[in-house]
Amino acid sequence: xRVLLLVVATIILIAGCKSDPSSHLGxxxxxxxxxxxxxxxxGDTIRLKYSVSETILADQVASEWCKxxxxxxxxxxxxxxxxxxxxxxxxxxxK
Numbered sequence: 692x693r694v695l696l697l698v699v700a701t702i703i704l705i706a707g708c709k710s711d712p713s714s715h716l717g718x719x720x721x722x723x724x725x726x727x728x729x730x731x732x733x734g735d736t737i738r739l740k741y742s743v744s745e746t747i748l749a750d751q752v753a754s755e756w757c758k759x760x761x762x763x764x765x766x767x768x769x770x771x772x773x774x775x776x777x778x779x780x781x782x783x784x785x786k
Contacts, residue, residue: 723774727752735762735781740774749777757781 723742727749730738741749757764762781769777
């Protein structure tokens with residue numbers, strides 16, 4: 692009887708450890724689309740939300756947005772908890 696309980700407990704333990712922890716991590720951090728989204732923009736400031744794998748694209752979007760204003764972009768803040776949210780400031784070249 693003890694052997695049977697030991698075998699069942701071992702099977703349950705192995706089955707529980709077999710799950711992929713990275714899938715749980717993604718759920719806990721929040722799903723994030725791969726596209727860059729504008730959260731808001733005002734004056735010389737733009738806030739973007741994006742997947743960490745799209746950081747370069749987000750920088751390019753901010754650069755183009757500021758270039759339309761004749762200014763250079765500076766990343767002011769960045770927070771990545773699942774999705775990244777960054778705030779960019781457009782500043783004149785003669786700063």
